[in-house]
Amino acid sequence: MSASALAGTGVAAASTVHANLTAPALVQHALSRGEGRLSADGAFIALTGQHTGRSVQDKFVVDDPSVSEQVWWGKINQKMAPEKFAGFAARVREWLGARPVLFTQDLYAGADPAHRIRVRLVTTNAWHAMFARNMFIRPPVAELEGFTPDFTIVHAPEFEADPARDGCRSSTCIALSFAAKTIVIAGTSYAGEIKKSIFTVMNWLLPERGVLPMHCSANVGRKGDVALFFGLSGTGKTTLSSDPERALIGDDEHGWSDTGVFNFEGGCYAKVIKLSKDAEPQIWDASHRFGAVLENVVADERGVLDLDDNRFTENTRSCYPIEFIPGIAPGGVAGLPKNVVMLTADAFGVLPPISKLTPAQAMYHFLSGYTARVAGTEKGLGKEPQATFSTCFGAPFLPRHPEVYGKMLAERIARDGADCWLVNTGWTGGAYGTGHRMSIGHTRALLRAALDGSLANAEFEKDPFFGLMIPKSVPGVPAEVLNPRAAWADKAAYDRTAAELVRRFEANFESFAGAVGEDVRAVAIKAAA
Template sequence: MTDLAAALAGTGVTATGTLRANLLAPALVAEALRRGEGRLSEDGAFMAVTGQHTGRSVQDKFVADEPETTGDVWWGKVNQKLPADAFKRFAADVRAWLGARGELYTQDLYAGADPAHRIRVRLVTTNAWHALFARNMFIRPAAEELAGFVPDFTILHAPEMEADPAKHGCRSTTAIALSFAERIICIAGTSYAGEIKKSIFTVMNWLLPARGVLPMHCSANVGEKGDTALFFGLSGTGKTTLSSDPDRRLIGDDEHGWSPSGVFNFEGGCYAKVIDLSAEAEPQIFAATHRFGTVLENVVSDVAGKLDLADRSLTENTRSCYPIHYIPNVVPEGRAGLPKNVVMLTADAFGVLPPIAKLSAAQAMYHFLSGYTARVAGTEKGLGKEPQATFSTCFGAPFLPRHPEVYGKMLAERIAADGADCWLVNTGWTGGAYGTGKRMSIRHTRALLKAALDGSLARAEFVRDPFFGLMIPKAVPGVPAEVLNPRETWADKAAYDRTAKELVARFEKNFETFVGAVDDSVREVAIRAAA
């Protein structure tokens, strides 16, 4: 019998119906099937459809404007102000709505594999599959650790509730609102499970800088010699794919902290984008996607449950969420030593950036603050035929509650203190822009990364690119020499020059925001048009 008071302690929710606390994966799957929340694939993965919202509702994210925190929040489009009294009304209505449901599910979980920096999270939700998602995604405490569990942050998850803009101060019937002072996250009006994951990432991005820990939107793995590597990158750049390397052990695929003692995963699971996923290119993720206990969001199958991972009829943003131990070669404790290599990934749809370049510490901070990638038609609604440059500072602007310079300076300090080598890797297009060129060969990318991570590439001979100031290696085993210099892959060299200049101008305009907040060394390496 669930102790309602203990299971809901710290949440403010008063429930009179059935509450199921900390069910294990098999029981959660059974509950989700009983309630008709979805169905199973032929391999036993749970398939959920999220309805109207198949991605994050970035325009519906709010932060409570509270005296204790207001001076430190990066207010604007990313962190929209919600008056403290409006947040209180919203939270009270979410609590009341949850308390009136006949069935609730709770999960008590950790965020942060390093005990010195972890937080305790309690999720209250109406759906068993959302509870399973959270259980897969976060770190699962041992049974004995659940006794007396007191949450540091609570997620009140009411996906079927409609927010009221007039009463709650939000924009629509969907709202994701965080109070750092009250340590509560309220989610209403969206079933997309990524909101649960990213709300806690935002919390970690708030808490850790004050502890001297850099929170990062990156994947991480470690080699046989204990050489840790970080992979920064926005969605679609290959962060998850490239860190899932059979020759290296995976620390985590998305969110990490870099402390003076090493790197640690925030999560206990993976949330992989699986559109066009293949067993040949990504065997580990493919296998995990076809297992019992995995949660699939908006993935399509036939009537027998056979997955069609190329089907985009629901969304381009199809997802697979599974416990990290579904990947065979992982670091079970979720921690490793200080990074030896920092890799920044970009999918350049303009086709003008090199497949790999070595960065100085100042260039690393510049590209970290820039957070460049490019989107192409077909990946998002509303995109035209031409690629669109996207700059997401620190490779994770939507999840940064503090000013970007806080994270940029911490990165520079950590690189300087720990002596990591830094690389920019283009997983996008070569031989021309999107529509003319072709996607960079993953075989070539893996060969380049292997040389970078084993230390041999750092000793290579480099030449400076005239447009972006990047140091490009002259030769790398397993990669044709002409591939290394992007201009040489274009048949029309004049077209390359024009396109490169266009991208330079975009970098230059984007960096205007940060010019006054960085030191001279970063300003000197900033990409700018030739005088």
Template structure:
């Protein structure tokens, strides 16, 4: 236990209650189990159930409309404005509510593996398991670095507090509000731990562009030759799975920065979807999720604690959070060289995109701004079981406080500067749309990616897809030729043509939103219907 005045410095929370600061994983386990916050799996992982909120509450996210940031924010459904006075009022209520709790837990952590670009984060929460989640998820300072720790941003985490929509200027009793001016994040009315993680990602997406660093919603790994690869994609597209490759060192599974000198992880842990996780196909994630120290969200287990990863009774969005060091083959300091390959992952629910295609720099810019994928059931509150086709610009629209063109221009500049090869990879459906076709074979996807990353696929012979203008390899050892061309996987070729035209029309409609902000080369690379 630490003196409250020290542990809560800079948070605005005043209390005479017990405050547990920077406890170890074992101590947090002890408190969480004694307090009845969850239970143990048979393998020693901590299992928490988050109640009604099993995904992010997108409609309840707000950015404070402070005068100094107003002109730079990408306002709209993603970044809904909250009046500064409403934020101050809600902040005071949350601070008072936290101060009245009998026990609080704090964690002091870093976001950003590169010391030149990291920020200091202080979490204040009522639950030991949420503190453990944050400890797993972010970068843990050395003990000596905690002395005199002054946070750059504070997260006030009040999962049981219910906001008043009328008085507090929000939509419901749940509210995630971020003030760049106050350097404070309020999370109220939701126990879903992903809100903690993504709130800091939003902060990094705000801060780093002004430092000349591109923040990215991507995983990253490094080959034996020292080559860095980036994997862009929304939740459920395979970022974590595909970057956790036994033949390559994992840098991180979700959030990175691309600086003048290289790539660095924002985090110190992984947050993997584990619904229907395969021990054979994804052994690293499986092992990391079946051990002491992992935090499992909404994973079903029998009375003895044996996990049933097939069971989606609570949600499709079952999650495992574990420290990076639980993966045996990692880049220890989270920093690597400039990327040689940029991979954009899409889970195509229409089943008409190829499993892999080589992109020109202009096509890469186009697909980055398009961010086409399917939102997979469970990752957001309110989604049903069936994936929904969507366009999420920069493969991370929910976490972008600035206009997408800012990030798009930065990516184009870095691809040109550093000469990275770019690829589009479909981890979604083949042989038909969702409900008729089947999910892409992970073995085929891994084979295609390894050929791309080792340079051999760049030398292959290509054909151009007539609908999307994509360069598709004609053959690759170990992958059936008909798999490479999606039309050949459909029994009904006319149905494929109709479905492909439908997706082309969606790409055309989406392009209207950013066509005026791109150059002629990107306009020429845009997907459009045949004349």
């Protein structure tokens, strides 16, 4: 059993290997091993120690000769020499082989059978195995017999890498070899590394198959109309796609093929800090039941959750199988997108709550990937908002050059005729600290009008700073909310703040201006002459 369960991982062991256990068995092991505890509702709570988010600076891609020319090298994809990876992987495998107990899970990534991959995880912890089981697609039992992985994840959170020996930066190392079809994760218990490593793999494989991989959530209406929601963490991808009026396809990662949209995953990984039962009932219910895995969430001695408590991190998370959300899209697949929504949480408070984009503007904002971070969401941030540009709304997970994905998006929008929107879920009436967060009720009303087609026929006015087309009226939303300048009491302050954000967009555009067509350069945000 050990040999078959570990086949393809490179780990050889006479240890006890628990292969493909179900959630109840994994919870039982996790509790008996002291890996965490249960909430009052039965969710499993785990703490991840010093790593409460992804270790971006500790991510490496192996510089294999067969892929080197195609990889987007830089701060995101740091090079690791093949011989360093071989030695590092061998030491981690040897260390795992010496553990008394290991857990494995065999899973799929990709709901569309034509574009899925088989993934095998080997790990030391039952709760990490449960996280992966929640997060990816669980094959039918009959398909587990003879399961042969396409990629393996060798997961050793307690192992400490040696920078001098392993060619990495610290005792934490996440290394991916496309040639060896292996991911090695060491020195971090944050489970998001497991999820995002496979997303990186899908971002590598699918473009060659003519499929656009996307960091977005997706849902589908009763008439079969599919909507995509691009956005960075904290912009509302999970919240806005979990709509009782529409079926959820998935909350984070999808592919856009010639036939439609499909989820990469079989679960959701929702940020739950300050989660509201009234505003987000589906995520609330999914996080308060047996089978959910909660990361760094605070609970009292009775196990009652306090989702407002950020003592461990602002990045508290809930991981649960997608079927915990009622009315999901069957099989995680649906038709071609009718609407493409790009989400930004603008903490400067100067972008409109919704605006209609031309195809050229959509590509520009896709490559820009703008949002803004504020104090309290990350350590080291001051009082002023910090503009963040993450190309394709997912730069940390792009192994290929951004232009590859940008070109594919433009082609698909043109081919399938999708309407495109920019939605600000951030601040209005002033910047962070002066204004207030956009009402989720208003945002949902705006999206409802966009997705049902009525907003496309509205009367629009052009914003003078960003060149965006803003609707003049939308049912259920006050007129003064639609135009951001009207929402500011101090108009001169708005003008100064908007001009400053324009300058940041302009500076960021320089990094990809040479790789886009004249149509995109013509709509780029720039300061008035």
